[in-house]
Amino acid sequence: MYTIYVGDKPIILTTKVEKETNFKSFLLKSVNIGKVIKTLNKTDLQAVHLLHHNPDKLLKHFLKLLPNVVAGGGKVYNDKGEVLFIYRNGKWDLPKGKTEPKESIEDSAIREVEEETGVKGLKISKALPTTYHIFKRNGRHKIKITYWFEMSTSFDGRLYPEKSEGITKAKWLDEKDSQKALENSYANIRVLM
Numbered sequence: 352m353y354t355i356y357v358g359d360k361p362i363i364l365t366t367k368v369e370k371e372t373n374f375k376s377f378l379l380k381s382v383n384i385g386k387v388i389k390t391l392n393k394t395d396l397q398a399v400h401l402l403h404h405n406p407d408k409l410l411k412h413f414l415k416l417l418p419n420v421v422a423g424g425g426k427v428y429n430d431k432g433e434v435l436f437i438y439r440n441g442k443w444d445l446p447k448g449k450t451e452p453k454e455s456i457e458d459s460a461i462r463e464v465e466e467e468t469g470v471k472g473l474k475i476s477k478a479l480p481t482t483y484h485i486f487k488r489n490g491r492h493k494i495k496i497t498y499w500f501e502m503s504t505s506f507d508g509r510l511y512p513e514k515s516e517g518i519t520k521a522k523w524l525d526e527k528d529s530q531k532a533l534e535n536s537y538a539n540i541r542v543l544m
Contacts, residue, residue, distance in 0.1 A: 360396070377401055379403040422495055423499075425445065425461070425463075427445075428504075429507070433529075439518045446521075447463055482496075
């Protein structure tokens with residue numbers, strides 16, 4: 352099973368047929384993805400299930416429906432155990448960004464965290480779950496596939512939000528402030544916390 356977010360509403364890729372309640376089911380092979388996105392955005396449906404009989408082909412078939420954008424990002428901890436957040440477009444988020452050609456996903460994640468926040472000395476400690484979300488750019492829907500990594504740093508310098516990317520704040524948040532920030536964040540970020 353995979354979850355792809357359209358805003359805060361999930362598209363669930365599954366092999367399991369369930370009785371529809373607050374969601375609608377479609378066959379993955381014949382789905383009109385534009386219609387699914389519109390349905391999620393314009394109705395009170397809570398989710399959409401896309402069905403395929405082969406669990407190994409769920410994600411592969413889905414990713415063919417729209418152009419893919421591959422990104423790397425970090426859930427970064429400092430020596431105090433605080434997590435690095437950014438504030439962009441009126442929401443709290445974790446630093447992430449598009450992978451450059453011939454760049455490893457790990458290098459991409461570290462580069463993007465550095466560029467978006469000014470933090471240096473990042474070390475990857477482990478991979479986190481990959482997230483998927485659909486966004487619209489220049490009138491076209493795309494699927495962003497973000498490979499996340501847990502990182503640590505002893506950096507205690509000034510943070511520099513990357514204003515050219517629409518980031519107005521970069522902040523270290525403790526557990527309590529992190530939970531508050533997540534109330535005004537994205538579903539795929541809450542999954543990582």
